[in-house]
Amino acid sequence: MITPGDGITADLTLSAEVCVIGSGAGGSVVAKELAEAGRDVILLEQGPHCTKDDFTQREDEMMPLLYEDMGQRATVDQTILILQGRTMGGSTVHNLCYCFRTPEPILEKWKREAGVRDLSAADLQPSFERVERMLKVKSIRPDEVNALNNRIRQGCEKLGYSGFVTNHNREHCTQSGFCLLGCPFDAKQSMLITYVPAADAAGARIYANCAVRRLVGEAGRVRRVEGEVLDGLGRPRHRFTVAAQVIVLSAGAINTPALLLSSGIANGNGRVGRELHLHPSVLLSGLYDEDIYGYRGIPQSYYVDEFIDLERDPDSGYILMPVYGFPVMTATQLPGFGPAHFEMMKNYHRMVGILVLMHDQSSGQVRVDNRGRPQITYTVNPAEQQLFVEGLQHCAEILFASGATKVVVPYTRPLVLAPDDSLDVFQQLGVRQGDIPIASTHPQSTCAMGEDKRRAVINSYGQSHELSNLFVCDMSVFPSSLGAPPQISTASLADRTAQYIKTNWSGLTG
Amino acid sequence: MRLCNDLLVRLDRRVTRRAFLRAGGMSAALLALSRVRAPLLASEGAPASGGATLQVLSPTDARILSAIAERMTFTGDPRMPKFSDTAGLQVIDTALRQLPPDVPRQLSWALLLFEYGPPLWIGALSTYSGLAPEWQDVYIDGWADSRFQTRRIAFQAFKNLSMLGYYSQDATWPAIHYGGPWAPKPRRTIPMAPPS
Numbered sequence: 001m002i003t004p005g006d007g008i009t010a011d012l013t014l015s016a017e018v019c020v021i022g023s024g025a026g027g028s029v030v031a032k033e034l035a036e037a038g039r040d041v042i043l044l045e046q047g048p049h050c051t052k053d054d055f056t057q058r059e060d061e062m063m064p065l066l067y068e069d070m071g072q073r074a075t076v077d078q079t080i081l082i083l084q085g086r087t088m089g090g091s092t093v094h095n096l097c098y099c100f101r102t103p104e105p106i107l108e109k110w111k112r113e114a115g116v117r118d119l120s121a122a123d124l125q126p127s128f129e130r131v132e133r134m135l136k137v138k139s140i141r142p143d144e145v146n147a148l149n150n151r152i153r154q155g156c157e158k159l160g161y162s163g164f165v166t167n168h169n170r171e172h173c174t175q176s177g178f179c180l181l182g183c184p185f186d187a188k189q190s191m192l193i194t195y196v197p198a199a200d201a202a203g204a205r206i207y208a209n210c211a212v213r214r215l216v217g218e219a220g221r222v223r224r225v226e227g228e229v230l231d232g233l234g235r236p237r238h239r240f241t242v243a244a245q246v247i248v249l250s251a252g253a254i255n256t257p258a259l260l261l262s263s264g265i266a267n268g269n270g271r272v273g274r275e276l277h278l279h280p281s282v283l284l285s286g287l288y289d290e291d292i293y294g295y296r297g298i299p300q301s302y303y304v305d306e307f308i309d310l311e312r313d314p315d316s317g318y319i320l321m322p323v324y325g326f327p328v329m330t331a332t333q334l335p336g337f338g339p340a341h342f343e344m345m346k347n348y349h350r351m352v353g354i355l356v357l358m359h360d361q362s363s364g365q366v367r368v369d370n371r372g373r374p375q376i377t378y379t380v381n382p383a384e385q386q387l388f389v390e391g392l393q394h395c396a397e398i399l400f401a402s403g404a405t406k407v408v409v410p411y412t413r414p415l416v417l418a419p420d421d422s423l424d425v426f427q428q429l430g431v432r433q434g435d436i437p438i439a440s441t442h443p444q445s446t447c448a449m450g451e452d453k454r455r456a457v458i459n460s461y462g463q464s465h466e467l468s469n470l471f472v473c474d475m476s477v478f479p480s481s482l483g484a485p486p487q488i489s490t491a492s493l494a495d496r497t498a499q500y501i502k503t504n505w506s507g508l509t510g
Numbered sequence: 511m512r513l514c515n516d517l518l519v520r521l522d523r524r525v526t527r528r529a530f531l532r533a534g535g536m537s538a539a540l541l542a543l544s545r546v547r548a549p550l551l552a553s554e555g556a557p558a559s560g561g562a563t564l565q566v567l568s569p570t571d572a573r574i575l576s577a578i579a580e581r582m583t584f585t586g587d588p589r590m591p592k593f594s595d596t597a598g599l600q601v602i603d604t605a606l607r608q609l610p611p612d613v614p615r616q617l618s619w620a621l622l623l624f625e626y627g628p629p630l631w632i633g634a635l636s637t638y639s640g641l642a643p644e645w646q647d648v649y650i651d652g653w654a655d656s657r658f659q660t661r662r663i664a665f666q667a668f669k670n671l672s673m674l675g676y677y678s679q680d681a682t683w684p685a686i687h688y689g690g691p692w693a694p695k696p697r698r699t700i701p702m703a704p705p706s
Binding site: 053054056057059060061063065069072077174177178184185233234291293295296326327328330336338339341342345346348349412434 | 581584604605647659670674676678687689692695
């Protein structure tokens with residue numbers, strides 16, 4: 001049964017065998033797998049439980065409904081915007097459905113550098129298969145590549161850059177283009193319509209609008225979780241307590257460490273919240289003479305991997321991705337204001353966006369303030385600032401090669417380039433935080449797994465090194481930047497952890 | 511759309527009221543203005559265009575923000591609606607209602623700094639609202655291009671709110687060739703804030 005916050009009219013005291021915190025790509029998988037194995041599971045989600053009927057395809061309504069802090073979460077210095085989901089199904093409700101297995105060189109790197117055990121591609125194969133079957137992962141058909149993605153493909157082909165059409169998790173897609181605002185047709189196979197209902201059907205008790213504030217640890221175990229039931233405006237209305245034998249923390253790579261830090265647990269080595277990686281990205285836009293209508297169709301289907309080769313170098317590189325925004329997002333990203341800004345907005349239907357997404361070695365940290373709210377810091381290192389410069393140059397090349405008549409770069413002091421302009425200007429301007437918008441949709445690595453208890457927060461199966469009944473299952477477990485879109489990796493690692501909990505149940509609860 | 515709670519917390523932290531006023535050398539006048547802030551914030555919500563009542567923005571907030579948004583979204587095209595002719599302010603107010611309560615408080619403070627800043631930043635003995643439109647643009651530009659990150663951040667926050675209010679309006683979409691929702695649905699009803 002899924003209980004919304006307004007269905008709770010008094011303080012709650014609950015108990016279960018398993019309490020899962022967070023219903024995104026990690027938590028929903030664990031909840032479903034353990035409920036189907038016969039465990040008594042409670043799944044807590046701080047956001048609302050929406051259905052396709054709630055997805056009105058309007059930015060002003062969907063951003064507050066689906067995103068953490070209305071889509072305004074950012075680093076303390078406000079230089080990097082961090083988009084994360086805050087709804088039943090987590091970020092899978094608003095993501096753009098890229099489906100990539102964990103790159104093998106990254107798995108090898110995790111084994112080599114973090115001592116992670118039993119995590120080869122072969123070890124993960126059963127989990128990959130279960131997750132991909134559940135999410136109905138398939139190739140995007142050629143006729144599903146929209147005009148925006150085709151422009152980028154044409155530019156890459158002209159320049160000889162490597163790229164390909166990806167897999168996705170959509171079924172009977174209408175190609176309306178509203179993936180970022182929640183699919184109004186249930187075509188996107190997000191956790192909201194796959195794993196969460198499956199967990200529900202298997203008997204899990206699922207609570208929306210329930211924000212966990214504290215985990216109470218004692219004698220090497222987490223004894224209970226405490227939190228607040230929120231109303232429709234996010235204000236606390238009631239309190240709840242859940243006692244459980246196993247606790248699975250899946251609140252994402254910002255909220256998971258924040259919760260551990262504010263609870264004062266599982267951080268004996270001081271590593272919780274450290275080594276934050278973001279896959280930071282910067283974008284620019286091309287203007288064309290022809291109509292593109294980039295907001296229609298599958299927003300991301302093409303993927304440019306020319307500038308990342310994880311086999312050769314698992315530590316660096318960047319990916320180029322098509323990107324599009326709705327009017328408000330676009331208006332805030334375009335430089336300037338007033339009539340000059342409107343002149344660009346009039347070309348909204350002729351714009352193509354492309355972003356540089358960094359496989360980052362740069363890192364940051366999640367701390368908490370005295371109210372337990374995450375305080376995020378992150379610095380792009382000089383080497384990656386330079387890679388961003390190169391990436392922007394390549395983006396501009398690609399756009400001009402596919403017919404763009406102008407390229408607009410959203411520096412604080414706007415830069416507009418014509419086809420004959422030298423792209424050396426990027427070298428002169430650089431990419432510095434605060435001078436150009438930087439965004440992240442993939443925060444990760446803040447509770448890294450590994451076998452070295454001095455460096456890792458959890459072991460190779462997601463189990464805390466300090467609290468034997470505490471598991472972490474979200475992107476915070478990655479020991480380094482993943483270097484690829486994370487949805488399948490997150491869900492597959494969660495599936496693997498769920499199998500571990502099933503197999504070792506008596507040892508965990510005894 | 512990039513207003514953030516931490517953004518304005520930072521604004522408040524970095525430019526404390528006293529530091530800001532000291533820097534301006536106008537502490538007496540502006541401190542006096544700042545003292546009227548509390549009663550303004552405690553007053554009833556402002557009426558929005560279309561007769562709806564704002565829940566979060568005070569009348570002062572609404573007046574200043576509206577004056578900023580008018581220039582931010584000015585198109586120069588007579589066929590386009592003016593910001594004040596839209597329900598943009600209502601959209602902003604609804605968005606603010608869904609953020610932690612400290613955000614509107616910080617926003618009020620930032621709006622006051624902006625409104626009473628022209629003597630300090632451009633040497634004009636006027637409020638922002640009292641400037642001629644072309645000087646309002648010069649003043650906004652000064653915040654956008656400031657060497658102080660705090661002012662640039664405030665500019666971005668005001669711009670984001672303005673664009674949220676304006677480009678969420680169906681009436682603005684034909685001019686930018688945006689088709690709107692693929693399968694139109696009724697607007698969501700946001701619960702009203704409970705009485706505090």
